[in-house]
Amino acid sequence: TGSSRPQRMLKAVQKNATKGDPESVISAIDYYCRHKEWAMNVGDEKGLILDSVLTEVNPSTALELGTYCGYSTVRIARLLSPGSKLITVEFNPAFAAVARQIIAYAGLQDKVTLVEGPSGDLIPKMKARFGIKSFDFVFLDHWKDRYVPDTKLLEDCGLVSEGSVLLADNVICPGAPEYLKYVRNSPRYESRYYKSNLEYTKVEDGLEKSVFLG
Ligand SMILES: Cc1ncccc1-c1cc(O)c2nc[nH]c(=O)c2c1
Ligand SMILES: [Mg+2]
DSSP states (O other): OOOOHHHHHHHHHHHHSOTTOHHHHHHHHHHHHHHTOOOOSOHHHHHHHHHHHHHHHOOSEEEEEOOTTSHHHHHHHTTSOTTOEEEEEESOHHHHHHHHHHHHHTTOTTTEEEEESOHHHHGGGHHHHHOOSOEEEEEEOSOGGGHHHHHHHHHHTTOEEEEEEEEESOIIIIIOHHHHHHHHHOTTEEEEEEEEESTTSSSEEEEEEEEEOO
16 A cells, blocks of 8 residues: 555655754645645745734644644744644544654644644633633634634634634635635624635635634
8 A cells, every 4th residue: 555645745854854944844845745746735825924924923822723744833833932832633643643743853842732633522622621721823724614613612612812813724715605704794803814825826715814802
């Protein structure tokens, strides 16, 4: 039996990146996915928008829904201030296994807690398990049909507070129309669309940034 796309991505990191150097891990993945084999990382173009929003928010506690191979996990963790924490949730064990290795290769394992399982089950356990008061920043990058239910869950569990920033990937491609309606029509959010392109392509996609108003 052959290797998987995530396993081939890990091999490319181990071959082309420098251990403990997050920038080289990011570059190695972007090079591999642009020139060898496409994969659903947020990518270099939308990644710059993610970086700028992160730098603005400078979160103490951040949540990522949808780890995949850990590309955006590394992008986020590399910009966190000392003592800040990122919790990342991945449903697929094979993806999680590769992500752990890529996060460790970047030397960021002390800033990241990777939790395996369905986001809908894990979100209600976050406070008890990790002593989280609320998340300053949430990156939604898992499954479009979970964007609205998980956002409502975060609200109901008191895991977002006034000023918390939600940043959602793929709101155009594959598209999250219900999510856009939800955050754009709700008086509890101030939303803004960042136009970009689907990772490693010329297809339009974008990120939606929504500030929770409390
Ligand atoms: C896989 C795919 N094919 C064609 C077009 C877009 C995608 C695509 C791109 C992404 O950035 C994704 N992020 C999180 N979860 C996804 O399912 C996902 C899917
Ligand atoms: Mg995505």
